Every structure is written in C-alpha cells, then in structure tokens.
Amino acid sequence: MSKDIQDFLPPPGELLGLGEPTHQEPAFGLLRNELFTVLVEQGFRSIALESDRVRGLLVDDFVQGGAGDLDTVMTEGFSHRFGELTANRRLVGWLREYNAGRPADERVSFHGFDASTENTSAASPRIYLEHARDYLGLELELDRLLGDDKAWSRDEAILDPAQSLGDTASALQLRVIADDLLTTLYARAPERIAATSRADWYRARTYLTTGIGLLRYHKQASVPGSQAVRIARLMAARDSLMAQNLLDIRSIEGQRGPTLVFAHNALVQRMTDPNRDWYSAGSIVAELLGERYTVIAGSLGRSETLGLMEPAADTYEGGLQRTFSTWGLTPSVALQPARTRTDISPQQGYFPLDQPLLDHVDAVLHINAGAHV
Numbered sequence: 001m002s003k004d005i006q007d008f009l010p011p012p013g014e015l016l017g018l019g020e021p022t023h024q025e026p027a028f029g030l031l032r033n034e035l036f037t038v039l040v041e042q043g044f045r046s047i048a049l050e051s052d053r054v055r056g057l058l059v060d061d062f063v064q065g066g067a068g069d070l071d072t073v074m075t076e077g078f079s080h081r082f083g084e085l086t087a088n089r090r091l092v093g094w095l096r097e098y099n100a101g102r103p104a105d106e107r108v109s110f111h112g113f114d115a116s117t118e119n120t121s122a123a124s125p126r127i128y129l130e131h132a133r134d135y136l137g138l139e140l141e142l143d144r145l146l147g148d149d150k151a152w153s154r155d156e157a158i159l160d161p162a163q164s165l166g167d168t169a170s171a172l173q174l175r176v177i178a179d180d181l182l183t184t185l186y187a188r189a190p191e192r193i194a195a196t197s198r199a200d201w202y203r204a205r206t207y208l209t210t211g212i213g214l215l216r217y218h219k220q221a222s223v224p225g226s227q228a229v230r231i232a233r234l235m236a237a238r239d240s241l242m243a244q245n246l247l248d249i250r251s252i253e254g255q256r257g258p259t260l261v262f263a264h265n266a267l268v269q270r271m272t273d274p275n276r277d278w279y280s281a282g283s284i285v286a287e288l289l290g291e292r293y294t295v296i297a298g299s300l301g302r303s304e305t306l307g308l309m310e311p312a313a314d315t316y317e318g319g320l321q322r323t324f325s326t327w328g329l330t331p332s333v334a335l336q337p338a339r340t341r342t343d344i345s346p347q348q349g350y351f352p353l354d355q356p357l358l359d360h361v362d363a364v365l366h367i368n369a370g371a372h373v
Contacts, residue, residue, distance in 0.1 A: 007329070014292040020262070021299060028087075045107070046258075048111040048249055050263035054112075055076065114238075121153055132178075135203075138184075140177070157218070167219060264351075270282055294362050299367070324368060330366070341353070
C-alpha cells in the first residue's frame with residue numbers, strides 16, 4: 001500500500017489515465033491537482049481533461065501566459081459545466097503561475113480531449129471548417145452547405161434521425177471538402193509551419209479534425225433504429241473521437257513529456273463494459289499504446305456531498321476504507337476478492353468497484369471524502 005504515485009509509473013509511461021467513479025465528488029479533482037504537482041516534478045508536461053478539445057485551446061493559451069481573465073477562461077474554456085468546479089479553477093490558476101517565466105519546453109500544457117458534443121446535441125461544424133480554410137488561405141464558400149447552425153445543434157437533430165442533417169447531400173459534400181482540407185493541411189505543412197508556427201499548424205489540425213468528427217457524429221445520428229441502439233452507436237462514436245484526440249495530444253506532447261488524463265473511470269479503463277456494445281476511449285488507446293498507457297481507477301468510501309454512507313465491510317470499498325483513513329493508492333492485484341457495493345442510487349452517479357474493472361486497471365486511488373483530503 002502506498003501514497004506515492006511514482007510507484008505506479010512503469011517505464012516507458014507516456015499516458016497516465018486517472019479515473020474518478022463519479023463527477024459529483026469534488027475530492028477527486030482536488031486530489032488530482034495535488035498529485036499532478038508531483039507528476040510535473042517527475043517530467044509530466046501536460047494534462048488532458050474530459051472537456052471539449054477546441055475550447056481547451058483557450059485554457060492553454062491562458063496558462064501559457066496569454067491575455068484574458070480567469071473568469072472568462074473558466075466559462076468559455078470548458079464544456080459540460082466543468083469550468084464551474086473549484087478544483088478546475090485552482091488547476092488553471094496553478095498552471096498559469098507555474099508557467100510564468102519558464103521556457104517553453106518546461107511549461108505545462110492544458111488539453112481537453114472530449115468531442116464537441118453534449119448528451120443530446122452536437123455543434124455545427126462551421127467554425128471548425130472555417131478555421132482550417134482560413135489558415136490555409138483558401139477561397140472556399142461554405143455558407144450554402146452549412147446553412148443554419150441551429151439546425152445542427154438542436155436536440156432533435158441528434159435524437160430524431162428524421163431531423164438529422166448528417167445524411168443530407170450538403171453534409172456529405174462537407175465531409176468530402178473537410179477530407180480534402182485535411183489532405184491539403186498535411187501537404188502544405190512545411191510551408192504553413194514556416195509561415196506561422198508548428199503550434200498554429202497543430203491548432204488548425206485540431207479545429208479541422210473536430211469538424212470532421214462532428215460530421216461523422218451527425219452522420220451516425222441520421223441512421224434509423226431503436227433509441228437504445230442509436231444511443232449506443234453515438235456513444236461509440238464519441239469514445240472513438242476521444243481516443244483519437246488523446247493520440248493527437250500525444251503526437252503534440254511526445255517530445256516534451258508524459259500526459260496525465262483525468263476523466264471518468266468508464267472512459268479511462270482498458271476494458272469494455274460487457275453490458276454495452278462499444279469500446280471505451282481507454283480501451284482503444286490501450287490497444288494502440290500498450291504498456292505506454294497506465295490506468296488508475298478511482299474509488300470512493302464515504303461522501304457527504306453524495307450522501308454516500310460508510311461502505312459495507314465485505315465490499316472492495318469497505319476493505320480500502322479500513323486501509324486508508326483519508327486516501328491512498330494500491331495496486332489492483334493487491335485487492336482481495338470482495339462484494340460489489342450496492343448501497344448506491346443513480347442520483348449519486350457513483351460507479352462501484354467490481355472485479356472486471358479491477359482486472360483492467362493497474363492501481364486504485366481510494367478516497368474517504370468523509371475525512372479531510
């Protein structure tokens with residue numbers, strides 16, 4: 001048993017996935033911040049959160065010393081209302097302070113790695129395609145094909161295949177144009193990087209691949225079927241896009257140092273839930289990176305915020321609670337077989353530990369939120 005996160009970084013670690021079992025317990029984000037400062041001392045040079053990829057560029061601009069104010073960055077730089085979380089606000093403030101006065105290769109970068117989607121809606125691809133077009137200096141009129149942005153972003157465009165724009169002639173033409181733009185972006189990379197910078201080229205690629213991902217997502221939304229099958233298909237598309245984003249982030253950060261990924265256990269875990277029909281982002285990345293990807297799953301004992309009581313002694317959480325009075329890290333193989341916790345409700349959003357999850361992670365971070373972290 002240990003509290004030293006360095007014990008769980010087998011070389012040659014590139015990507016460390018740190019999971020939380022619920023988004024509603026603030027102790028995980030606060031402890032993440034504490035652990036990340038240790039990882040930065042060990043050479044980590046980036047962090048990626050479960051938030052919109054393109055919005056995250058605004059956050060990174062700020063933490064690199066760019067203009068703006070913290071309130072605006074927290075409002076506009078995060079999706080899913082994650083900018084309202086105290087832990088994320090403290091993280092952004094710490095990153096800006098840490099980077100101040102440091103050379104570029106020693107600064108820590110911020111990334112979002114989520115797709116530009118919410119649970120029941122997805123954005124118009126307009127700003128993403130237009131950014132790439134303008135970066136390449138092309139005369140390309142997209143307005144006629146894009147139409148009204150609200151027609152793309154309204155809930156009905158995702159929930160009702162009959163109202164989706166994803167399979168229209170205009171959307172299909174936009175996909176061809178976007179693919180051509182990506183080819184051109186790579187073909188002209190030496191020229192554009194010389195004229196701008198490598199960072200600007202990567203930014204253009206991020207915008208463009210986000211737009212392409214949105215077009216793919218809207219196409220999936222247009223396919224008829226039962227709502228359960230359609231939602232599973234959309235979730236599979238989202239996880240695929242997140243995995244691609246993480247691999248892109250590693251292509252940017254690979255020469256500077258490892259990356260910490262912080263997201264829900266369901267996203268960072270290596271396994272695929274046997275009760276669903278798609279692969280998690282973590283399982284996709286794990287297959288492609290192999291031993292370069294390490295996963296720590298989050299576990300929660302007691303939580304006043306969630307109204308989660310003391311776990312039963314014969315559960316995984318109960319055993320961990322007896323071992324760690326506040327919080328602690330332990331290898332997953334060190335845990336003895338136990339019962340899956342059942343004293344939870346859907347409103348708490350807590351996903352308890354079970355053996356299939358433990359079989360596919362390297363370690364467990366347990367928090368007793370009933371005590372001070």
